[in-house]
Amino acid sequence: MATTQSQMVADAYTERTGREIELVGVTTFGDVTKAHLAQLGGTGVFVTALRDKLLEDEIDFAVHSLKDLPTKQDPRFTLAAIPARHDHRDALVGPHKLADLAPGARVGTGSPRRVAMLSALRPDLEYVPIRGNADTRIGKVTSGELDAVVLASAGLTRIGRDAEVAQIFEVEELLPAPGQGALAVECRSDRPDLISFLSVLDDPRTRSAVTAERAVLAGLEAGCAAPVGAFAADDGHTLNLTAVVVALDGRDAVRKSAAGSPSEAANLGRLLAAEMIAEGADRLMGEHSH
Numbered sequence: 001m002a003t004t005q006s007q008m009v010a011d012a013y014t015e016r017t018g019r020e021i022e023l024v025g026v027t028t029f030g031d032v033t034k035a036h037l038a039q040l041g042g043t044g045v046f047v048t049a050l051r052d053k054l055l056e057d058e059i060d061f062a063v064h065s066l067k068d069l070p071t072k073q074d075p076r077f078t079l080a081a082i083p084a085r086h087d088h089r090d091a092l093v094g095p096h097k098l099a100d101l102a103p104g105a106r107v108g109t110g111s112p113r114r115v116a117m118l119s120a121l122r123p124d125l126e127y128v129p130i131r132g133n134a135d136t137r138i139g140k141v142t143s144g145e146l147d148a149v150v151l152a153s154a155g156l157t158r159i160g161r162d163a164e165v166a167q168i169f170e171v172e173e174l175l176p177a178p179g180q181g182a183l184a185v186e187c188r189s190d191r192p193d194l195i196s197f198l199s200v201l202d203d204p205r206t207r208s209a210v211t212a213e214r215a216v217l218a219g220l221e222a223g224c225a226a227p228v229g230a231f232a233a234d235d236g237h238t239l240n241l242t243a244v245v246v247a248l249d250g251r252d253a254v255r256k257s258a259a260g261s262p263s264e265a266a267n268l269g270r271l272l273a274a275e276m277i278a279e280g281a282d283r284l285m286g287e288h289s290h
């Protein structure tokens, strides 16, 4: 997935600038650890190794999945481009749709957000924590160990496994993780030449949308392991944002929407987070908040 998405950015860059790019593969802690990401929290397990390579000057820029990027800013790095987002939604992989799974069916996902929201839809299913790359996860369905797994639709498309998708969840059913489906092109802040070159890849509407989504996460002081969903869309005039915090058992939730100017994306997200906290979002996040 990482190679494909980096190649996509490299191709777009070459097409726009005529400059060739050499891909450098970097294995991150998130790729190799067997620990559950929910326990590791928002420590940037997919990000740190790439940032180290930037600091060592071994690479000029890095391509991340935006949703893996911690919301805490590091002044040494600049998000030089956020390309146009791919599908933001979550997908169910397996032979049946969620409504058609038998009671007690085993659904694999390591994400507290997905467990919480799926539990609201189907409290009678068993949610099984899993890890490993997408192919490994889908393999557990093929082998019969699980009845279905939930993965980001964008990632499935990147690895060419769309055909096994039974259902794509609309945001009304399952609100995606902040930044899901978007990529982040990051370089060192002391490279203004590169920042300016990379800016051709930036999609302003995606940038304002994910800025608002990430501001919700930051405002809630929540990490990627918190049961928080957020999705925003910028139509060029108005930014519409919806966010939710769900109790892990799916029985309680604080869900709110707001609209504002795309130029005020960060404020919109922060304000929505403050309203959600006032309505008890903190209490729902419990021990998963950080």
Ligand SMILES: NCc1[nH]cc(CCC(=O)O)c1CC(=O)O
Binding pocket: 065, 066, 067, 068, 150, 151, 152, 153, 154, 155, 179, 180, 181, 182, 183
């Ligand atoms: N946490 C791992 C991760 N980071 C980004 C994606 C998918 C691609 C994306 O959201 O851009 C995934 C896998 C998944 O959630 O299915």
